[in-house]
Amino acid sequence: MSIKNMMKTSHKLMVVLLTTSFATSSFAADTGHLDNTFAMTTNLGEIKGAIKDKVVAFYGIPYAHNPFTPSLRFKAPQPYENWQGVLDATHVGAPVPQPGRGQTVELVGTTEDLTINIWAPVDALNSDQILPVMVWLPGGAFIREDAGEQVYEGTSFAKSNTIVVTVNYRVGVDGFMHLDGAPDNRGILDQIEALKWVQENIADFGGNPKRVTLFGQSAGAESVAILLGTDKARGLFQQAIMQSPPMQYLTAEQADRVTKALAKDLNTHPTKEGMSKVPFKQLVSSIIKTSNAMQQNRDEWGMMSWGGTVFLPVVDGVIIKKSPMKDLAENTDSSIPVIVGSTDQEARLYLVPGNTIDRVKNEEKNLFLNDLSLSGDPLTTYNPTKNKESIGDVYADIKSDYSFRMPALHIAENLVKNGNKVWHYNFSWSSPAYGGKLGAAHFVDVAFSFNTLNSAQARSFVGTHPPQELADYMHSSWSQFAHYGSAPWDIYNLTDRATMRFDTHSEQVNDPEKQVRLLWSDFSF
Known part of the structure; x- marks a missing residue:
């Protein structure tokens, strides 16, 4: 459907362009320099955003009250009402409390309201245009997230007449610990609360609440899958993109074990009251410590030791009834079109930077394959000599397939069986970072889909001369999907299995790596 033919809601905005003079001639989100701001009145109150390249960015808009206060701790989110005065949304805010990514675990984030960021073209705010909306759920293994990261900057999408929303949400103990x-x-x-906010308020920012694409990467992509499979989010979005969805989860019994292990490390009771007494700095340190201990103790934790994170979504009988994959397969609205895929070498992100990939022993690789109990002959398929790879390289291939690549493929298969239109992709471009060893790793694709290759954050993953033409194609494919609900390659089916291979030369291939796919055909995610 043409954007021009979409009808905007009757609510119209009074907008005022406030120009200020600064020494610099452009706005940069990471420095806070502004050359102008944009103020307008919404149903929630007055708001002021920052203009860059004819796009207005509104940072830190509250959608739920501070859930870290004593009265709201560990409760469902409480929707935010109108704010007083003019909301200054011109500067990137902090995410929720979480462990930093440095070698020394530090507390980052802040205990404030839950917020979203919005990017909208000035023209849409100054006219009766109504544009498609893309809502981004950032990843971070369910212990981290940051909607304000540089690679998630929505300017390029907004230039393509799309409204972008990025969401901060609770993670770690506050977001996913099981507590009676x-x-x-x-x-x-x-x-879900953020999506409700979008439905009620995005028209004020030029967005169409009836054409919302929910998209995310890693834990954010699994979140999209969970929201597809639960009736609690029914009608809150109409399209979905999942980039590298892991699909791991905990049963209630497993979640209770994790809670008790963390509480033991913190010397507190495994209760709401016990956890509320622990300072956030200690909480985030214990998350990393317990996660590392779990990965190093297979005898105690079994398959959970291969997962890589201590907190995961929990089968609660409310949001997740059977498992994220089974709920998605059985409950997804078949009218929702979907893009889903992964990078070719996901696990190298975790194995290359610290040179773990060079220390993997053949015994560890074989133990992992034994625990997986795959069909067929995995030792032949994942053979270092046959593939001319090191043991560490092959181990990375297995971890990539287990954690992200095969879950993405199984999502595609299940949704095809459900009657959804599905487009499948593999991201194959090999990053030259870390001496050329990073490859097509986890997260490398995100800067290409957002077209944010020039950000400082992206450069550490993609190097200094990444192929802009690849970003142009992948980004435009996502934009096309947001506008029209289709991607520029063939729909996935269970016969041809058409897959877009994103690379310097992108092309459609049919049933890539069939031998690997068959190995995992009976595996239950």
């Missing part, structure tokens, strides 16, 4: 008397999956509940 508290709702499980509080981070998912936050995402």
